[in-house]
Amino acid sequence: MRRCGSGNDFRTTGDGDQFKVIASLHGSNAAKNLITLDREDEKLFYSLKGCMARPSASCTAPSLQSKQNRQKIFYLFINNRSVECAQLKQALDVVFAAQNTFSTFIMLSLQ
Incomplete structure (x- = not known):
């Protein structure tokens, strides 16, 4: 990634x-607690790949502090393009809230 007139903001190994x-x-702490998501349904013509931070209970003191200090990160890609979908983000929040849990990081790729 580059900003106008600047060098690389970050580098990766490029191995995918x-x-x-x-x-x-x-x-590295965010990457350690990730759960891989992989689902495909040929009848519905879709595939979902991604990962998410391991959900934690929202009522414990450490998780409340974490919730206050960090915002939730949600990346959504459809057909390899980054998109915004407030409805899907809200639906995921409702699912986690119903179980008194939250996840600080979710990345989904739908095709």
């Missing part, structure tokens, strides 16, 4: 390992 890229962007 998404966990290494996430570690370089968000730190």
Whole structure:
């Protein structure tokens, strides 16, 4: 990535390992607690790949502090293009809230 007139903001190994890229962007602690998501359905013509931070209970003191200190990060790619979808983000928040949990990082790729 480059900003106008500046050098590289970050570098990755370029080997396609998404966990290494996430570690370089968000730190090694974020990458350690990731769960891989992989689902495909030929009848519905879709595939979902991605990862998310391991959900934690939202009522413990450390998780409340973490929730206050860090914003939730949500990346969504559809057909390899970055998109915004407030409805999907809100739906995921509702699912986690119903279980009194939260996840600080979610990356989904839909095709």
